[in-house]
Amino acid sequence: MTTLDTERLTLRMFRQDDLDAYAAMCADADVMRHLGDGKPLSRADAWRQMAMILGHWQLKGHGVWALEERTTGALVGRAGLFEPEGWPGFELIWMLRRESWGRGYATEAARRILRHAFTDLGRQRVISLIRPANAASIRVAERLGERLEGRTELFGAEALVYAVERAVWRLASRASP
Numbered sequence: 001m002t003t004l005d006t007e008r009l010t011l012r013m014f015r016q017d018d019l020d021a022y023a024a025m026c027a028d029a030d031v032m033r034h035l036g037d038g039k040p041l042s043r044a045d046a047w048r049q050m051a052m053i054l055g056h057w058q059l060k061g062h063g064v065w066a067l068e069e070r071t072t073g074a075l076v077g078r079a080g081l082f083e084p085e086g087w088p089g090f091e092l093i094w095m096l097r098r099e100s101w102g103r104g105y106a107t108e109a110a111r112r113i114l115r116h117a118f119t120d121l122g123r124q125r126v127i128s129l130i131r132p133a134n135a136a137s138i139r140v141a142e143r144l145g146e147r148l149e150g151r152t153e154l155f156g157a158e159a160l161v162y163a164v165e166r167a168v169w170r171l172a173s174r175a176s177p
């Protein structure tokens with residue numbers, strides 16, 4: 001499944017012409033503060049990350065989408081499923097460019113991806129690994145119905161393990177209007 005739609009976003013594969021927008025997002029210290037080693041990426045490393053994201057799709061059959069704002073065609077972020085070798089679980093991830101925070105785009109994309117993971121992909125459990133100081137991301141996880149289940153270490157620093165099981169998600173989606 002290479003494309004998904006939500007009310008305001010198209011979730012699609014990354015392309016070479018996303019590089020300017022993706023590199024700008026990855027060069028922003030506010031965006032990168034709680035990701036990886038917490039440092040902004042160079043343009044070359046942003047390109048390598050786009051290539052890794054596409055390689056993950058090729059190797060695993062699922063992965064991370066570019067988030068395109070339908071009204072403007074702008075690349076506003078990325079979200080998807082991430083499970084590289086050695087990872088602590090099947091992770092749902094999200095990231096938005098700074099100008100697009102506060103509009104509900106991360107929650108909107110992640111809700112659609114969670115449904116895809118539990119229905120189309122038949123997964124039983126989805127996690128999100130979040131730095132304890134990343135309050136905005138913790139709010140997104142909680143809106144999705146994820147709960148704090150533990151802690152782990154990621155790139156030498158603590159990460160919270162938020163998680164939701166398919167059975168719990170199904171009950172919650174039946175309960176919501």
Ligand SMILES: CC(C)(COP(=O)(O)OP(=O)(O)OC[C@H]1O[C@@H](n2cnc3c(N)ncnc32)[C@H](O)[C@@H]1OP(=O)(O)O)[C@@H](O)C(=O)NCCC(=O)NCCS
Nearest residue numbers: 031034094095096101102103104105106107129130136137
């Ligand atoms: C984490 C991150 C994606 C959260 O962004 P965000 O804009 O706060 O999250 P959402 O897109 O879900 O937006 C939610 C906010 O938009 C508001 N909003 C506006 N319209 C909305 C709508 N239609 N639906 C839902 N929320 C809406 C909500 O009120 C909410 O605000 P609140 O948090 O003050 O209650 C963003 O901070 C980010 O990209 N950070 C850097 C990368 C990162 O850390 N990623 C996560 C790593 S674990």
